[in-house]
Amino acid sequence: MPRSWWLLSTAVLVACNGCMQAPVKHTVRKVTTEDDRSDTEKAVDTATRAAAQAKEDFETRLKASLTEMEEEIERLREKGYALKDEAKTRWKEKMADLEAKQKVARDKLDEVRKSTADAWVHVEKGAQAAWEDVREALQQASKEF
Numbered sequence: 001m002p003r004s005w006w007l008l009s010t011a012v013l014v015a016c017n018g019c020m021q022a023p024v025k026h027t028v029r030k031v032t033t034e035d036d037r038s039d040t041e042k043a044v045d046t047a048t049r050a051a052a053q054a055k056e057d058f059e060t061r062l063k064a065s066l067t068e069m070e071e072e073i074e075r076l077r078e079k080g081y082a083l084k085d086e087a088k089t090r091w092k093e094k095m096a097d098l099e100a101k102q103k104v105a106r107d108k109l110d111e112v113r114k115s116t117a118d119a120w121v122h123v124e125k126g127a128q129a130a131w132e133d134v135r136e137a138l139q140q141a142s143k144e145f
Helices: 002-019 033-080 085-114 120-144
Strands: none
Touching: 033 085, 033 120, 085 120
């Protein structure tokens, strides 16, 4: 028994000796101006791509919303043909106001389309405000007629 114990102990020591790792040498690499420039270029490229995607998504949503609103305006236009007297006069005023706001919203959509990916964020607020204006006018006109 003592002999097998001695063999087992030796086998364990030999096996563990191969498991030891050599110490890792840590080297400190200095960051160069070129490293900074490369990292900055990557960050700018990523930001530009993200802005372009956000612009495209916003443009798609705005275009779809305006298309839906134009369909609703057309339905209101058809309802207005049957109106008489004072109701017809109010309807004409509301439609003129609605069409003017719709034109502003279309113009803002064109601005978004023409803007660069970097500059579109500035245009977005105006386009969003124009869209809200048309939406509110459309809701009011729909309730009234």
